Amino acid sequence: MAVPYTTSEHDVVVIGAGGAGLRAAIEAAQQGCSTALICKSLLGKAHTVMAEGGVAAAMGNVDSHDNWQIHFRDTMRGGKFLNNFKMAELHAREAPDRVRELEAWGAVFDRTADGRILQRNFGGHRFPRLAHVGDRTGLEIIRTLQDKAVHSGIDLFMEMTVIGLTKDGDRVSGCVAYDRKTGEFHAFTAKAVVLATGGIGKSFRINSNSWEYTGDGHAMAYRAGAELIDMEFVQFHPTGMVWPPSVAGLLVTEGVRGEGGVLKNNQGERFMFNYIAEMFQAETADTEAEANRWLIEQQAAVRPDPRTAARRPPDLLPRDEVARAIDAEVKAGRGSLHGGVFLDIASRRTPAEIRRALPSMYQQFKELAGVDITREPMEIGPTCHYIMGGIRVDAATALSTVPGLFAAGEVAGGMHGANRLGGNSLSDLLVFGRRAGLGAADFARSNGSVGQDPEQIEGFIGEVMAPLDRASGPGPYEIASQLAASMEKNVGIIRQADELELGIAKVAELAQAYRSVRVVGGRDFNPGWNLAIDLHNMLTVSEAIARAAITRQESRGAHTRRDFPRTDKQQWAQVNVTIRADADGLMTATPTPLLQMTPELAKLLEG
């Protein structure tokens, strides 16, 4: 007998209620669309809450030399020029308005002495640019958006997980979801669907992500026929906790370095001076003396004159550069006892300053590791944090390559190119969350209603019911932990062809095992069943990452190949790797040309 399900109909359905999803839903509702917001956890718990350091926006409150053109340049350089330049431009232009809008909705950012929004330094940003609230900026943003959303007439569906996108011909027609508490199914019919499902971190063993981060949006869009780009670019944040083991991977904000913290190896050496890539030499301090002068100048009441100012310390290079440097130090035997390096702010700022600027880092280390960061250095190492790659979208509307399907935030690709700068994700989700909401509302208005096909709905339900009915088979936790271990080993920070082949083979082997995965218990709040469903998506995105990684035969940004160590200035500088399903449903990875930048914007990148 067919499993029953309930139904509802909306103009716009937004899947995911982190920053991007909330911002998209608010916009769609303000445009007059009936809007549903589907939230995998409780409202306000999404991963945006973990963002710490700040939101990047060239407001120029701390240094008036800043402007959107420089933010654009920093973003493109950080992304090693692979970014969708239109997204990078819109992002840099619109971020300041999106931040100010949050203030009108109740956000309370830290202030400058003259009462404006305070901005802090961050890796790869030339000027102090990150609006922040201590080191809990993400909480401030998600709470502000949440409180705005509950007064916007949005239909909220908490603790629901989407299991598939339905289609009416070429066009998306809605989605099917289950309620985590009861295990009951619900089919949404929608004229437009916005994916805002975040990232994929659970595919890697050491990561900074929560259980939700299983690439649901990436995988469902791919299965619905959408193209994914740049999937080889997975960001390993340079500073995750390494000890105790139970918190390994937990994020340590880049704000520690923005506030003056420095990286040291077990000899006490500030090793980052040995890892300044040619591209960043002109704007990076090459002596400790100059780096120390930089910190003094940043703390002075008057901004330094850019012509004579000290250059930024190499500890604040973009994340890909720093993560690789740490990896190299540890492999050379200069790491800490627990396989990381040291991050020291205790010797750079007073205890009062540290507690004021980094309160939750202070608390996190004190309570979880028994380390007082105002007295001792932290032990840190790289942790899987973010994926630059995602669904190929149109910059202005966030429309994917499937009609009616939109994407914003981490699940969308292109904005960050080969490497994302810290602070650019909170601004990304505000700018493109809003644009996705607008795009979806426009689409819903200008296209008629869609038909819903019960066969597709029952198909999705049948797939996720199957593991409950099996009498034997491997458990979901076993498959998931093998996948994460293999991805870390074979498709991690440093890659090479033979390991990537092994990684792909392992995904195929586990996908085969997954066909007989067995779940114990019922459908009501059953984490085993929930994981078994998410595992399908984890396997799909893991394959996409590994296939994209073996295709790109060079090193660029977050993608480092031991067998192709150079950054190619010709062939690979001009293409994205595009993932799509071929006619037989097999995954293919193909280089496709980048968008051609306008001469005016290209000029901003010179020098």
Add this chain to the structure above:
Amino acid sequence: MADVRFRVWRGNASSGAFVDYDVPVTEGWVVLDAIHWIQAQLQNDLAVRWNCKAGKCGSCSAEINGKPRLMCMSRIEDCVIDGTITVQPMATFPPVKDLVTDVAWNYTVNQRIPPLAPKPPEADGTWRMQPYDVDRVQEFRKCIECFLCQDVCHVLRDHQTWAFGGPRFMVRTASLEMHPLDTGSRLALLRDARDGLGLGYCNITKCCTEVCPEGIHITDNAIIPLKERVVGEYFDPLARGLTRILGWTREPRT
């Protein structure tokens, strides 16, 4: 380290009981690690909410040895009593399954609180707020909505008086009432003991403040100043008259 016996409440809305699990704990573990170990190794269907595992999202609230705490921030060595740790769901809210409770009521309370009504911006389209002005509301905005304060509040827990919004929403209302840009008033809502937030139900036992993982001074800095404002507005004719005549504004203590 030696095995630790975890007594975990298993059940649903209609029935439940404690079940013992012996867990080989590792140095540095928190209670949530042990629950995850049980889930991955022994009982895949053990229900628990969690997200950040860093004390930032407020999902993994439970009662550990009877005390409301975040499981992710409770080190095992600090919780063991005679080799045992007892973990049960928050008692104030209806059980869903195992350690998961139905906290949906909280979201309906939040919806009743009118949002910020900001004063017009300055000529350049932005607002000025001084660092000392924002300090006070930033304390309230640290709230991670773990609902541990709601769990321990005797008005909700023992008396099941749902006309009281609970400490969490006193903090939320305080963050708006004391917001430097706000022009609205939520005093009538706070006073209303039937369809509002029922502020009068709180008799300042400070239990909420004690369990707040963010260290927010819920009673002293949010509830008492709000009570003073309500009293000033509705029950103190002299202050009301002077406020009107002299244009006084009544600022709570910092």
